[in-house]
Amino acid sequence: MFLSDRQFEIVQSSFLPLLKGALVFSLSLTAITFVIGLVLAVITALARLSNVPLLSGIARAYVSIIRGTPLLVQLFIIFFGLPSIGITLDPYPSAIIGFSLNVGAYASEIVRAAILSIPKGQWEAGYSIGMSYPQALRRIILPQAARVSVPPLANSFISLVKDTSLAAVILVPEMFRKAQQIAATTYEPLLVYVEAALIYWAICLVLSFIQDWLENRLDRYVAR
Amino acid sequence: MIKVNHLMKNFGDLQVLKDINLEIGKGQVVVIIGPSGSGKTTLLRCLNLLEVPTKGSVQIGDLNLDFSGPVSKKQMPQLRKRTGMVFQSYNLFPHMTAIQNVMEGPVTVKGEDKQKAYQKAKQLLTKVGLADKLDFYPFQLSGGQQQRVGIARAMAMDPDVLLFDEPTSALDPELVGEVLKVMKELAVEGMTMVVVTHEMNFAREVADEVIFMDQGVIVERNTPDELFTNPQHDRTRQFLNMLK
Ligand SMILES: Nc1ncnc2c1ncn2[C@@H]1O[C@H](COP(=O)(O)OP(=O)(O)OP(=O)(O)O)[C@@H](O)[C@H]1O
Numbered sequence: 001m002f003l004s005d006r007q008f009e010i011v012q013s014s015f016l017p018l019l020k021g022a023l024v025f026s027l028s029l030t031a032i033t034f035v036i037g038l039v040l041a042v043i044t045a046l047a048r049l050s051n052v053p054l055l056s057g058i059a060r061a062y063v064s065i066i067r068g069t070p071l072l073v074q075l076f077i078i079f080f081g082l083p084s085i086g087i088t089l090d091p092y093p094s095a096i097i098g099f100s101l102n103v104g105a106y107a108s109e110i111v112r113a114a115i116l117s118i119p120k121g122q123w124e125a126g127y128s129i130g131m132s133y134p135q136a137l138r139r140i141i142l143p144q145a146a147r148v149s150v151p152p153l154a155n156s157f158i159s160l161v162k163d164t165s166l167a168a169v170i171l172v173p174e175m176f177r178k179a180q181q182i183a184a185t186t187y188e189p190l191l192v193y194v195e196a197a198l199i200y201w202a203i204c205l206v207l208s209f210i211q212d213w214l215e216n217r218l219d220r221y222v223a224r
Numbered sequence: 225m226i227k228v229n230h231l232m233k234n235f236g237d238l239q240v241l242k243d244i245n246l247e248i249g250k251g252q253v254v255v256i257i258g259p260s261g262s263g264k265t266t267l268l269r270c271l272n273l274l275e276v277p278t279k280g281s282v283q284i285g286d287l288n289l290d291f292s293g294p295v296s297k298k299q300m301p302q303l304r305k306r307t308g309m310v311f312q313s314y315n316l317f318p319h320m321t322a323i324q325n326v327m328e329g330p331v332t333v334k335g336e337d338k339q340k341a342y343q344k345a346k347q348l349l350t351k352v353g354l355a356d357k358l359d360f361y362p363f364q365l366s367g368g369q370q371q372r373v374g375i376a377r378a379m380a381m382d383p384d385v386l387l388f389d390e391p392t393s394a395l396d397p398e399l400v401g402e403v404l405k406v407m408k409e410l411a412v413e414g415m416t417m418v419v420v421t422h423e424m425n426f427a428r429e430v431a432d433e434v435i436f437m438d439q440g441v442i443v444e445r446n447t448p449d450e451l452f453t454n455p456q457h458d459r460t461r462q463f464l465n466m467l468k
């Protein structure tokens with residue numbers, strides 16, 4: 001191989017710490033913030049679609065602010081900014097908040113589009129058997145909208161795995177921060193960063209398989 | 225059973241229904257005919273409040289809602305529960321099987337026991353000739369079969385009135401008969417029905433009364449025999465001639 005013995009040893013000894021960073025922090029951060037973000041997204045999408053101007057206004061502002069500012073800046077505000085008004089948060093909770101707000105805003109657009117893509121006749125069929133708005137939403141519209149939004153949401157999820165590397169800048173010991181530390185002590189940045197990249201890639205490959213499987217499963221009630 | 229008084233519906237500046245008055249007795253079958261854009265669909269949708277009337281009142285059974293003043297949000301679902309609607313494009317729930325479609329109203333809206341709702345849904349689907357299709361998804365069914373599921377779904381809520389908006393016009397000609405047959409059976413059993421359709425034979429055989437609508441008004445109403453053989457108005461005559 002083209003690696004020297006020393007380099008081979010570095011790859012070997014850094015693999016477990018990197019993997020641990022990925023599993024304990026990168027993936028948990030992804031999973032937790034995705035779930036919180038999805039809940040936020042559904043609430044935001046419904047608020048935007050409501051005909052209460054105040055609600056849709058708040059939702060619109062939230063989405064606009066999050067989408068209009070860099071994630072990195074948002075993380076800095078939460079972690080380095082808030083302490084100056086007396087709110088001091090640890091790195092991990094800061095990251096949870098930042099990423100959740102981010103996912104919530106982006107995914108709300110996906111959810112909103114999915115809800116709007118369900119034909120009006122579906123709402124009407126629900127109403128015609130006596131359903132209320134929440135009943136029609138829960139039983140008729142959201143299950144169909146969920147199916148429509150699986151492909152774009154799965155893409156968001158996979159992006160999120162990679163975006164969690166930004167949490168390194170607010171000192172969350174996730175995989176990329178681990179990689180930075182190892183690179184600094186071993187003076188082998190290329191080696192270590194490529195190794196980290198390969199681990200990200202492997203994770204994303206697995207996730208895309210899961211995505212395909214999910215999409216096939218959800219397609220079962222649609223003519224093909 | 226149904227009483228409509230001075231009903232009006234505007235879409236913006238467009239007056240779609242102008243002073244509709246109508247009374248339909250229990251067990252009656254009324255067929256509405258008329259040219260495209262005359263307001264037939266809008267009238268049906270005002271009866272189950274998928275459209276909120278601009279003015280006038282709608283009464284079904286003993287529940288009377290007057291839209292000239294503000295109407296309480298609680299009463300609209302009450303009125304809606306008394307009507308069942310069968311749509312031109314079926315509008316079945318695509319993520320549910322035939323029997324789940326039929327059970328959905330009783331279980332979710334009425335809170336009925338699932339076991340009981342299942343039995344009732346099975347009976348209804350058997351009645352419309354789909355006993356062997358209970359677990360089929362809509363996309364696995366023909367248009368005629370889907371529409372029969374649609375009828376069973378509406379029946380499952382035990383409505384006082386069934387509303388049909390051109391239930392057969394999206395169907396291939398050879399599938400029209402099976403749906404009309406189910407509708408005839410319901411009529412014979414004494415279901416109160418309001419049917420918008422272009423199936424004149426159905427009107428002749430089944431309807432107690434035929435209403436001809438044009439430009440948002442009821443031009444004339446009569447027994448099918450009288451209306452088809454001896455129309456009183458020029459507009460009715462023109463429309464009937466056009467159909468021939
Ligand atoms: N939601 C709406 N907004 C604006 N205009 C509408 C709406 N729904 C119906 N209209 C208009 O109201 C008029 C009556 O429509 P309606 O659908 O009741 O006619 P119809 O008699 O059912 O016609 P068809 O035989 O083509 O189904 C038409 O001019 C239509 O364009």
Ligand SMILES: [Mg+2]
Binds near residue numbers: 266
């Ligand atoms: Mg119509």
